[in-house]
Structures are given as structure tokens and as C-alpha cells.
Amino acid sequence: MQIPEIILKSTAILLIxxxxxxxxLGMLGLVRFPDVYTRLHATGxxxxxxxxxxxxxxIAVLPELTIFKGLILILFLLLASPVVAHTISSAxxxxxxxLAQSGRDDLAEHLPRAxxxxx
Amino acid sequence: MNPLDRTLVTVAASAxxxxxxxxxxxxxxxxRGENSFDRLIGLDLIGILTLCVLVLFxxxxxxxxxxxxxxxxxxxxxxxxxxxxxxxLSTIALAKYMxxxxxx
Numbered sequence: 001m002q003i004p005e006i007i008l009k010s011t012a013i014l015l016i017x018x019x020x021x022x023x024x025l026g027m028l029g030l031v032r033f034p035d036v037y038t039r040l041h042a043t044g045x046x047x048x049x050x051x052x053x054x055x056x057x058x059i060a061v062l063p064e065l066t067i068f069k070g071l072i073l074i075l076f077l078l079l080a081s082p083v084v085a086h087t088i089s090s091a092x093x094x095x096x097x098x099l100a101q102s103g104r105d106d107l108a109e110h111l112p113r114a115x116x117x118x119x
Numbered sequence: 120m121n122p123l124d125r126t127l128v129t130v131a132a133s134a135x136x137x138x139x140x141x142x143x144x145x146x147x148x149x150x151r152g153e154n155s156f157d158r159l160i161g162l163d164l165i166g167i168l169t170l171c172v173l174v175l176f177x178x179x180x181x182x183x184x185x186x187x188x189x190x191x192x193x194x195x196x197x198x199x200x201x202x203x204x205x206x207x208l209s210t211i212a213l214a215k216y217m218x219x220x221x222x223x
Contacts, residue, residue, distance in 0.1 A: 001121060009123050012178070013130050020134045023171065027141045030148060030164070036156045043160055047167045054134075054174045055196075061127070061178050064193035073200050080207040084163060087211050091218035092156040 012057040019053030026050065035100035036092050040085045047081040124182060131179040138175060142168045155217055159210065166206025173199045 022045050029042020052074050059070040093107065096116025120128075145168055149161030177195040180186035216222055 001123070006123060009127050009182075013127055016130050016134050016175075016178070019171075020137055023138065023141060023168075027144055030160070031144065036154070036160065039157070039160055043164055046164065046171075051167055051171050051174070054171050054178075058174050058178055058196060062181050062193050062196070064191055065177075065196055069193075069196065069200070073196065073203065076200075076203060076207075080203065084207060084210050087214045088156060088159055088163070091214040094218045095156075097154065097156060 008060045012060040015053045015057035015060065019050045019057070022046065022053065023050035036097055037089050037099065040089050044081055044085045047077055047084070051077055120184065127182045128179065131175055131182060135172065135175040135179060138168055138171045142172065156214075159213055159217070162213070163206065163210045166202060166210070170199045170202055170206075173202070 026042050026044075026046035029045075030039055033039045033042055055070055055074050055077070059065060059067055094111065094113060096114040098116060099105070142165065145161050145164040147161075149158045149165060152158035152161060173195045177192045181192050212222070
């Protein structure tokens, strides 16, 4: 067994473990958090870290996968995950979904909200 | 099969099972959500976790000799690329439709 193969496979094992850890934390947040906004904060971790670490492991292991294709997918995921989280939370805020702990709300005088009856 | 390969197969298979369980949890969230945005989070998460399952299956079928019948495992990564693009577009379109009640 060659030395680079050992390094690549050990890196892949480490990256799979890290990605599974991030996915588990995100799913724990999805189940336990009280609110749509806080749940979005947790599930953003799955697409930004879990899937990206798993793709890094795939680049290390698969010989047919060129590094450019893997990097394109990683870059797309890193670009898409904040956009999706922002779009969902902005839509929820605009349609008047209440916050779980309604303390101070700095957006209230800048952004019109609907009544929140039809969601 | 040396110990490193066996460790890689074990870790990848356990992560695959874990992500399938997470997929069921996300489907439960999309089915029994509190409101429509909660269900939208579940739908987006189903797309991301399906991508994770595809990537893990590509790794597993590369490292496990029992699954090496089809040689080109990287085609699963191509499918994952298309799935990520479609999931991104559909989530943004649905969120915009829910808040504006019209598409364009």
C-alpha cells in the first residue's frame, strides 16, 4: 500500500466523521429548536459544512472525480446555502410569522409585515 | 482487504445509515410541520440530505469490493450536481411564491 493512498484514505475517514458530526448537530437543531428562524440557523450548517466535508472525502477517494468538478459543487453549495436561508427567513418575516421570543425587533420600522393569518 | 480500507467502509456505511435516518426526520418535518415555512425547510433539507446520500454511496461503492460492479462511480456526483441546482431553484421559487402569492 502506497504512502499517498494511506494519507488520502485517512483524510477521507476524518472528513466523513466531521461531516456526519455537523449533520447530526444540524438535525438536532431542526428537531429541538422552537422557531422557524432558529431552525434555519441550525439547518444551514448541514448544507454549508456537512455536505461540503462529504464532498471533500469524495474528492480524496474517487479517482474518476476530477478536482475541478468537486470544487464547482463545493463552491455552489457554499454560495447557495446562505441565499436559501436568507430567502426563507425573509419570506417568513414578511408574511408575519411570529418570533419565539419576541424581544427587540429592529426590522419592524423598516420592513412592512403582513398579519400572519394565512400561513 | 487491509484495516484502513475496512475502517473506511465501516465509517462510510455508518454515515450512510445515519443520513438515511436524517432523511426520514426531514420528511417527517415536511409532512407534519407547524406552518408552511417549516415544511419548506424540510423540503430543502430533503434535497441536501439526498445529495449527501449520493456522495456517500459513491464513496462506499468505490471502497467496498462487493459493490465494485459498475466502474464509473463519479456519475453519482454529476447527479448530485443537478440535484443541488434543482433544489436551490425550487426552494427559492417556493419561498417567493409563499410571500408574494404570485410567481413573477
